[in-house]
Amino acid sequence: xxxxITGFEPFNKEKINPSYEALKKLPGExxxxxxxxxxxxxxxxxxxxEIERLIIREKPDIVICVGQAxxxxxxxxxxxxxxxxxxxxxDNMGNKPExxxxxxxxxxxxxxxxxxxxxxxSIKKCNIPADISNSAGTYVCNHILYGLLYLINKKYPHIKxxxxxxxxxxxxxxxxxxxxxMSIDDIAKALxxxxxxxxxxx
Amino acid sequence: xxxxITGFEPFNKEKINPSYEALKKLPGExxxxxxxxxxxxxxxxxxxxEIERLIIREKPDIVICVGQAxxxxxxxxxxxxxxxxxxxxxDNMGNKPExxxxxxxxxxxxxxxxxxxxxxxSIKKCNIPADISNSAGTYVCNHILYGLLYLINKKYPHIKxxxxxxxxxxxxxxxxxxxxxMSIDDIAKALxxxxxxxxxxx
Amino acid sequence: xxxxITGFEPFNKEKINPSYEALKKLPGExxxxxxxxxxxxxxxxxxxxEIERLIIREKPDIVICVGQAxxxxxxxxxxxxxxxxxxxxxDNMGNKPExxxxxxxxxxxxxxxxxxxxxxxSIKKCNIPADISNSAGTYVCNHILYGLLYLINKKYPHIKxxxxxxxxxxxxxxxxxxxxxMSIDDIAKALxxxxxxxxxxx
Amino acid sequence: xxxxITGFEPFNKEKINPSYEALKKLPGExxxxxxxxxxxxxxxxxxxxEIERLIIREKPDIVICVGQAxxxxxxxxxxxxxxxxxxxxxDNMGNKPExxxxxxxxxxxxxxxxxxxxxxxSIKKCNIPADISNSAGTYVCNHILYGLLYLINKKYPHIKxxxxxxxxxxxxxxxxxxxxxMSIDDIAKALxxxxxxxxxxx
Numbered sequence: 107x108x109x110x111i112t113g114f115e116p117f118n119k120e121k122i123n124p125s126y127e128a129l130k131k132l133p134g135e136x137x138x139x140x141x142x143x144x145x146x147x148x149x150x151x152x153x154x155x156e157i158e159r160l161i162i163r164e165k166p167d168i169v170i171c172v173g174q175a176x177x178x179x180x181x182x183x184x185x186x187x188x189x190x191x192x193x194x195x196x197d198n199m200g201n202k203p204e205x206x207x208x209x210x211x212x213x214x215x216x217x218x219x220x221x222x223x224x225x226x227x228s229i230k231k232c233n234i235p236a237d238i239s240n241s242a243g244t245y246v247c248n249h250i251l252y253g254l255l256y257l258i259n260k261k262y263p264h265i266k267x268x269x270x271x272x273x274x275x276x277x278x279x280x281x282x283x284x285x286x287x288m289s290i291d292d293i294a295k296a297l298x299x300x301x302x303x304x305x306x307x308x
Numbered sequence: 309x310x311x312x313i314t315g316f317e318p319f320n321k322e323k324i325n326p327s328y329e330a331l332k333k334l335p336g337e338x339x340x341x342x343x344x345x346x347x348x349x350x351x352x353x354x355x356x357x358e359i360e361r362l363i364i365r366e367k368p369d370i371v372i373c374v375g376q377a378x379x380x381x382x383x384x385x386x387x388x389x390x391x392x393x394x395x396x397x398x399d400n401m402g403n404k405p406e407x408x409x410x411x412x413x414x415x416x417x418x419x420x421x422x423x424x425x426x427x428x429x430s431i432k433k434c435n436i437p438a439d440i441s442n443s444a445g446t447y448v449c450n451h452i453l454y455g456l457l458y459l460i461n462k463k464y465p466h467i468k469x470x471x472x473x474x475x476x477x478x479x480x481x482x483x484x485x486x487x488x489x490m491s492i493d494d495i496a497k498a499l500x501x502x503x504x505x506x507x508x509x510x
Numbered sequence: 511x512x513x514x515i516t517g518f519e520p521f522n523k524e525k526i527n528p529s530y531e532a533l534k535k536l537p538g539e540x541x542x543x544x545x546x547x548x549x550x551x552x553x554x555x556x557x558x559x560e561i562e563r564l565i566i567r568e569k570p571d572i573v574i575c576v577g578q579a580x581x582x583x584x585x586x587x588x589x590x591x592x593x594x595x596x597x598x599x600x601d602n603m604g605n606k607p608e609x610x611x612x613x614x615x616x617x618x619x620x621x622x623x624x625x626x627x628x629x630x631x632s633i634k635k636c637n638i639p640a641d642i643s644n645s646a647g648t649y650v651c652n653h654i655l656y657g658l659l660y661l662i663n664k665k666y667p668h669i670k671x672x673x674x675x676x677x678x679x680x681x682x683x684x685x686x687x688x689x690x691x692m693s694i695d696d697i698a699k700a701l702x703x704x705x706x707x708x709x710x711x712x
Numbered sequence: 713x714x715x716x717i718t719g720f721e722p723f724n725k726e727k728i729n730p731s732y733e734a735l736k737k738l739p740g741e742x743x744x745x746x747x748x749x750x751x752x753x754x755x756x757x758x759x760x761x762e763i764e765r766l767i768i769r770e771k772p773d774i775v776i777c778v779g780q781a782x783x784x785x786x787x788x789x790x791x792x793x794x795x796x797x798x799x800x801x802x803d804n805m806g807n808k809p810e811x812x813x814x815x816x817x818x819x820x821x822x823x824x825x826x827x828x829x830x831x832x833x834s835i836k837k838c839n840i841p842a843d844i845s846n847s848a849g850t851y852v853c854n855h856i857l858y859g860l861l862y863l864i865n866k867k868y869p870h871i872k873x874x875x876x877x878x879x880x881x882x883x884x885x886x887x888x889x890x891x892x893x894m895s896i897d898d899i900a901k902a903l904x905x906x907x908x909x910x911x912x913x914x
Contacts, residue, residue: 179381179481179488188590188619188644205627215592215619223609235481235489240592241645276494279381279437286381286488287437292478388794390821390846407829417794417821425811442794442854443847583785583885583892639885639893680898683785683841690785690892691841696882 108140109301110166112157114173114246117148118195124275124293125172131294136301142166148198148246150191154253161262168220168266168304169254172297173247175239175271176278179286181229181296182239183222184269187252188215192244208252216255220268221307228303234288234296242269266307270300310342311503312368314359316375316448319350319400326477326495327374333496338503344368350400350448352393356455363464370422370468370506371456374499375449377441377473378480381488383431383498384441385424386471389454390417394446410454418457422470423508430505436490436498444471468509472502512544513705514570516561518577518650521552522599528679528697529576535698540705546570552602552650554595558657565666572624572670572708573658576701577651579643579675580682583690585633585700586643587626588673591656592619596648612656620659624672625710632707638692638700646673670711674704714746715907716772718763720779720852723754723804730881730899731778737900742907748772754804754852756797760859767868774826774872774910775860778903779853781845781877782884785892787835787902788845789828790875793858794821798850814858822861826874827912834909840894840902848875872913876906 113126129143142164146156161169175182189212191203222238229236242248251269258265272293279287315328331345344366348358363371377384391414393405424440431438444450453471460467474495481489517530533547546568550560565573579586593616595607626642633640646652655673662669676697683691719732735749748770752762767775781788795818797809828844835842848854857875864871878899885893 179486185594185648186592186619188621190589190621213619214617214621215590217592217594217618230482233478233482233491235478237485240648244589244644276435276437280432280435283439284381289435289491289494292491292494387796387850388821390792390823392791392823415820416823417792417819419794419796419820442850446791446846583890634886637882637886637895639882641889680839680841684836684839687843688785693839693895693898696895696898 107168108142108164108166109168109170109304110142110144110160110164111170111172111297112144112146114146115148115198117198120278122275122278123174124272124278124290125174127275127290128272128293128297129172131290132297136298137305139301139304141301146250150197150201150203150246150249153246153250157250157254158257161257161265166265168307171250171254171269173269173271174274176274177285178271178273180235180237180273182237182271183226184218184239184242184251184271185222186215186217186240187242187248187255189213189252190244191249197246208249209256212256216252216259218255218268219258220266222268224306225300225303229296229299232295232299234292236296239271242271247271270297309370310344310366310368311370311372311506312344312346312362312366313372313374313499314346314348316348317350317400320397322480324477324480325376326474326480326492327376329477329492330474330495330499331374333492334499338500339507341503341506343503348452352399352403352405352448352451355448355452359452359456360459363459363467368467370509373452373456373471375471375473376476378476379487380473380475382437382439382475384439384473385428386420386441386444386453386473387424388417388419388442389444389450389457391415391454392446393451399448410451411458414458418454418461420457420470421460422468424470426508427502427505431498431501434497434501436494438498441473444473449473472499511572512546512568512570513572513574513708514546514548514564514568515574515576515701516548516550518550519552519602521602524682526679526682527578528676528682528694529578531679531694532676532697532701533576535694536701540702541709543705543708545705550654554601554605554607554650554653557650557654561654561658562661565661565669570669572711575654575658575673577673577675578678580678581689582675582677584639584641584677586641586675587630588622588643588646588655588675589626590619590621590644591646591652591659593617593656594648595653601650612653613660616660620656620663622659622672623662624670626672628710629704629707633700633703636699636703638696640700643675646675651675674701714748714770714772715774715776715910716748716750716766716770717776717778717903718750718752720752721754721804724801726884728881728884729780730878730884730896731780733881733896734878734899734903735778737896738903742904743911745907745910747907752856756803756807756809756852756855759852759856763856763860764863767863767871772871774913777856777860777875779875779877780880782880783891784877784879786841786843786879788843788877789832790824790845790848790857790877791828792821792823792846793848793854793861795819795858796850797855803852814855815862818862822858822865824861824874825864826872828874830912831906831909835902835905838901838905840898842902845877848877853877876903
């Protein structure tokens with residue numbers, strides 16, 4: 107089994123993105139599951155194009171996108187992505203779509219087809235707080251998850267796909283007031299445990 | 309130089325107290341500073357008596373009490389303790405004082421005489437979020453800090469003393485909603501860095 | 511123009527539901543818009559049945575369901591409802607569905623067809639904090655919104671429908687720690703301003 | 713009986729200060745208690761000088777200072793003020809003291825001599841959430857409360873004094889994310905109920 111896992115570029119004036127920093131700490135194989143890591147641009151459209159390019163190249167069984175959810179205190183796995191882009195801040199190429207559909211011919215929403223509750227329980231057993239989330243927002247995180255699930259639905263139905271949101275890393279909140287954070291090591295551990303738990307999908 | 313550092317017993321239905329769990333991970337010596345660790349009861353009066361017993365036995369140069377501040381996201385070092393016990397929940401022996409002075413002949417408050425801002429900067433340099441706090445509450449944490457500073461003021465003026473509040477450990481919030489937490493390892497790292505920074509006190 | 515606006519029964523041990531308490535304070539007409547108020551049960555299925563019964567009886571142009579979002583500090587208008595029931599606590603008749611579709615033949619999600627950003631701006635101009643929300647959860651609030659939009663989509667396409675979440679009322683948090691709240695009067699004012707702004711829909 | 717109640721000037725880029733806006737709504741007499749209202753500068757030193765000037769001119773029995781605690785969701789009455797100025801932002805005249813004593817000959821802290829728990833219960837009975845607070849910070853709010861209690865202690869022992877912190881007003885958070893707020897009317901109602909409850913002090 108092969109898992110493709112992606113992290114984002116830093117955005118919104120942050121110097122790092124904890125999603126990609128954590129990825130760097132993952133091994134290339136977890137209990138027999140091959141792990142392919144990649145960074146994707148925090149850019150509408152280009153992020154989805156990059157996901158499809160990686161799917162074609164890597165032929166993964168599972169695709170997990172990881173992103174930063176600044177302000178959340180737990181690892182959260184997203185249940186659903188909705189067909190809307192509505193940005194409060196520009197992406198890394200200056201795009202700031204407002205109330206635009208992601209794909210005209212896509213459904214209003216797609217549910218992740220990963221065993222998300224099973225993954226959450228597995229992360230919790232690894233002693234990292236985790237929970238389900240019912241909204242990935244309307245920025246690039248929701249966008250890439252929607253795009254991934256759209257691609258799975260239209261062209262790659264054998265692939266399982268989903269999205270994991272991670273808190274700020276400690277180094278990002280040193281100068282912020284009262285914002286929760288997690289160490290990169292803890293985030294990497296959560297991703298490790300989530301991937302390991304996917305053996306059940308086989 | 310010798311540092312006496314104390315953690316509390318679990319209280320309020322928690323199974324662990326992150327203050328003492330983190331202590332267990334500290335070595336007996338940090339860059340030439342001898343580290344003596346002890347657990348104190350989460351009990352009014354008895355906690356202060358235990359502090360004095362330890363001071364007499366260990367003759368420390370510095371005393372740091374550590375306690376759990378459930379809900380805070382950062383390591384916080386307390387600036388001050390006030391002469392009041394006002395408990396919302398009973399302590400571990402069932403005491404629940406309301407609006408009682410801790411020592412009739414004590415001052416209204418005592419400021420910690422540790423270099424707290426220096427310690428905070430040192431913890432932050434170790435990549436763990438830390439901040440100053442202006443209130444240790446009115447439960448056993450404030451009580452023990454007040455007692456320690458009262459003892460220093462009245463009988464042991466050569467000792468430096470203070471209090472570090474730590475967030476819930478991850479394992480404590482697994483079944484709680486939206487509560488920040490930190491790994492025991494991160495908490496221990498913060499304590500390590502705080503103690504190491506005390507070389508300037510020499 | 512006629513607006514049907516509904517509030518919920520109290521649930522989860524609360525003595526009141528701020529959604530219905532605020533409704534009681536609304537007049538029967540707002541600047542020429544007829545306002546019909548109703549309470550609906552906090553019960554899966556029955557709440558949607560009641561909505562359809564009211565639609566048939568009242569023939570409204572617009573249906574707004576209002577519900578309590580304990581913990582939020584602002585009035586929030588929901589963008590979307592998803593086709594899933596996943597309850598953490600039982601509803602008022604003891605139902606606790608887990609990961610069940612609301613309608614087998616429904617879409618994965620429906621977007622509210624009310625001018626929600628216009629309504630939010632109107633509430634803010636009335637000096638009440640308001641924001642958009644991208645998730646109504648997976649309890650009865652999301653359930654009734656999904657049901658309403660499903661009915662609009664399948665049978666009543668001329669109706670506009672949506673959902674407004676309101677904070678706890680002050681009286682609900684008197685004995686809670688650090689939970690935001692709003693007065694019933696402020697909540698009613700927000701609903702008044704939201705309805706008044708719907709003249710543009712005409 | 714005469715109560716002197718003060719509010720602050722706006723500070724830190726805010727256009728209003730809810731403490732003074734609420735004061736404007738109070739009547740000149742509450743159930744036989746004369747109420748004198750005044751605005752004080754959000755400036756170290758000058759605020760205390762203004763308090764003494766007002767005490768000399770008005771000869772009040774009770775002095776209540778009111779200030780803004782942005783981020784708190786409830787009305788909070790302060791228990792204690794500590795002998796320290798430690799500003800994160802400049803005051804309205806550009807002063808930014810760091811770790812400075814307020815009065816060299818003052819005690820480390822003074823406790824409010826108002827019946828604060830009685831006042832809190834009274835505000836709650838008026839249906840406004842209220843709680844005790846154990847820290848007024850180290851900015852101008854703590855400064856003025858310390859100064860007031862120092863003056864009472866040294867020169868005006870017949871006066872009762874204290875401090876009430878109020879949340880942001882709604883209009884201040886319209887463009888902020890997820891920050892609790894209260895209407896000016898609710899804040900004024902809380903102050904009204906607090907003053908009314910002081911008849912017991914007579």
